[in-house]
Amino acid sequence: MVYNDAVAARRHAFAEGLAFPSTAALSKQLITEAKRTPKRSWLAEVSAVVLQQSLADCDRAYRNFFASLKGARRGPRMGPPKFKRRTGTQSIRFTRNARFAVLHSGRLRLPKVGDLRVAWSRELPSEPSSVTIVKSPTGKYFASFVVAVEDGSQELEPLADPEAETGVDLGLKDFAVLRGGKSIDNPRFFRRLERKLRREQRALSRKMKGSANRAKARLEVAKVHEKIRHTRSDWIDKQVLDIIRENQAVYVEGLCVTGLSRGRAAKSMYDAAFGMFLARLESKTARTGRTFARVDRFFPSTRLCSECGALTGPTGLEGLKVRKWSCGCGAHHDRDANAEVNIRREGRRLAMERERFAAGLAEN
């Protein structure tokens, strides 16, 4: 892999105290010259633009890392680029320069590959600027295109209430609870696919190392993983869209340990779903001009009584089972609905604070 070769070359240069190799130098060394060696001769069969892309990706990873070191980049500190692990998934990206084309016949023309038949999942809204071909562990190929589209807010109907807002309390019983105790139920496929995954994993563990049956069983496990990913992704997109359709502002909790009472397989599945759900919610709100805020992960949204502000709610491992509770002030709470109120309040406070800060910056 050209990407890994580039990381290796730069690490080597650093260890030896040499100058940081430029992308041009790496291109010459890792592509042009490497093609003549037996180990890397296959590079000649790959479109040159794609190889350059790997170097450009590596370059960007290093630039982000250096910017992060200098504090010029927002977000958490980044480590130096790592070797990309060989996973079951392989991908390759073609940009415009690589001269890929969508033909009138509906086929996709790729340089040095040929004209491929495509099962289109939707129509392309405009000329794509790049295409990534992904080979999944199950041997299926997927093409995903980057296309410029109009601002996403235009595809949405105007809000019934332009000031509608909601908190999002991720839960154990329900997937999430929204304003007014409205809940997003856990989808049934979570449990069903999780059981299927466990079954296939058990079958795999019984097969002999290196046997053909083991390879077949491994493929079955990969198929279930793929199915989980796709089903989860579609389902999450739908939930995110529903929330955005109804709310101008969305406030979420910082992700914390919610999976305590679940088994390990289930826990990782829910955690992955929560993480993806929050990330997509955040990016979708940004694209549609909605307000978004994430409260601190240590904010006691469950413990806080939303009536009087005392920390009288359930806490600790035992508290996970408590669905309803009463505060000394006389208020009776549903656990999740109360948490949603607190998240919404705190989120609104954060969003207003941010707005004031931005306004202050604009004035100075």
Ligand SMILES: [Zn+2]
């Ligand atoms: Zn109270």
